[in-house]
Amino acid sequence: MTQLEGALAALRESQIDLITDVSASLAEMGDITEDDRKRLADVIRDLREMFFLVVIIGEFNAGKSTFVNALLGEEMLPTGITPTTEMIELIRYNPTPNLKPVTRDESTREWAHPNTGGDGVAIVDTPGTGSVFQRHEKVAKDFLHRSDLVIFLLSAKRAFAETERLYMELAKNYGKKMILVVNQIDLLQPNEQAQVKRFIEQQVKEYLGISPLIFMVSAKQALAYAKNPTPNGDTGGLDVIKAHLRGELAQASPARQKLLAQLTTAEKLIQKYHDQLRSKMDVMRADTAKVKDVERELQTQSLALDGQLLKAKQDIDAVFAGMKLRGLSFLDANLSIRRIGRGIKRDKLQAEFQDVVIGRSLRDINDATTGYINAVVDQSRVYWRDVIDRLNKVVDLLNQEVSGLDAGSYAEQRESLEEAIRLAEAELKSYSTGRMIDEIQQEFQTNMSGFTTSMGATLFGLVGTILSIAAPGVSPVILATAPMLGLGGLFAWRYYNRITQKTKADFTAQLEALKAKYEQALNELTQRERGRLAQYGTQILTPIFSRLEALSKRYAEQEATFQRFIERVQTLRKGLSDMA
Structure with a gap:
């Protein structure tokens, strides 16, 4: 839990008070608001803990767990050709890594690692979307509103699937800051990589009306480099993403960015009911x-x-x-x-x-x-x-x-x-x-x-x-x-x-x-x-x-x-x- 002091602590309490009042008003509107009230309760709990959550969303077998391992610089999460992530894998920052997860509830396991991006930052791996296991789908979807920054991981082999579009639209409706990462580019020729990137840019612009940053990576190559770095080794494009994340986190403290991100989520929800x-x-x-x-x-x-x-x-x-x-x-x-x-x-x-x-x-x-x-x-x-x-x-x-x-x-x-x-x-x-x-x-x-x-x-x-x-x-x-x-x-x-x-x-x-x-x-x-x-x-x-x-x-x-x-x-x- 991140400790806050001074004006930032006061603003957090004011934000929690606001969200509590919103939830109370929604309760008066009946059972139809139950899901949103649960989301607000999640937000309040996260504001108490104050970890800036970088959430990885993508279809199963898109290489999310490999990508997270590459960000951490070691094989912490299990990987495989079948859907291996069935719970929320939440890796909090800690100078001392904890490679033995602690089950927090029926859908969340917590880890600790020093390479999450800095103090107060957590990386979250979610079950794959588009999975045959409906529970996996629900767990991922139910966590999206808690994110402060969303990294959508797309497979270069099947870029911009229908479920990916739906999740991006949901993140947009929540007011989430997002970036797109196209993984597995090692399976494509250079000209094919450019074609895939243009296709995704066009689709996202056409269907969602947004133009997020798109990065091309090979998490497999990046992880291999992390395990055995060489002067001329291929980082798989991961160094560009890390530089971007460092820039994002340098704009303001993770705590302040957390408050801004969740304030935007609350604002979107308030505006939705105001319009209704x-x-x-x-x-x-x-x-x-x-x-x-x-x-x-x-x-x-x-x-x-x-x-x-x-x-x-x-x-x-x-x-x-x-x-x-x-x-x-x-x-x-x-x-x-x-x-x-x-x-x-x-x-x-x-x-x-x-x-x-x-x-x-x-x-x-x-x-x-x-x-x-x-x-x-x-x-x-x-x-x-x-x-x-x-x-x-x-x-x-x-x-x-x-x-x-x-x-x-x-x-x-x-x-x-x-x-x-x-x-x-x-x-x-x-x-x-x-x-x-x-x-x-x-x-x-x-x-x-x-x-x-x-x-x-x-x-x-x-x-x-x-x-x-x-x-x-x-x-x-x-x-x-x-x-x-x-x-x-x-x-x-x-x-x-x-x-x-x-x-x-x-x-x-x-x-x-x-x-x-x-x-x-x-x-x-x-x-x-x-x-x-x-x-x-x-x-x-x-x-x-x-x-x-x-x-x-x-x-x-x-x-x-x-x-x-x-x-x-x-x-x-x-x-x-x-x-x-």
């Missing part, structure tokens, strides 16, 4: 906007009902106004003393009232209400189809952005939207124009029949009353000249006028009551429709909207937290830079 949270907020804003669109459509649809209802009522008012005029004219014509004196039959009087006063009024009213119902139903069908279409678009958007949401929020939101769509589809299927028209026309027919029957009975009863007020033996024709018959006739005439006016008033009142029933039926129909809209908005959309708002608020708070982490990273980086 912003993406989640964008998803929530888009979802909220679409749900608000549906909510606005509910309000628009509700307001549109008022306009349609007003038009239907105006049409019905016109029908009843015509009925009133015809009805009063009919009463004037049929309640005259002369008309009554000629004798009136009840059935005939009622038939005439039906024909003259009622006429085609019921048909006109039905036409007005049918038009209104058709408009309501047609518009509602269009509306509910639009609701379903809009909500399906929200689901599509949610599916597209599923990577930007945690699993729990995604499942909950999707379930709510699917339930909203199901209910909207049920509303759409519930509309039956014929059923609604039949129901309201049946009600109108019953009301109109009752009105006609009632008025027929009233008229016939009135005729009987008029006949009864005439003096015994006095015909209604004579009654028509009542003003000239003396005081008794005058009273009879006045009574006749009073009951005919009352009949007209009763007719008008019953007609207004009938119209009120019609309008009430339309109002109830409208209220039922408005109630369906309001209920859908309250029971379905409002909870979705509330959930979206709650998620947006949570993501905004988390995004603000990670923004503060970014600011703390910048402060720490400045502190480390000021020590240069």
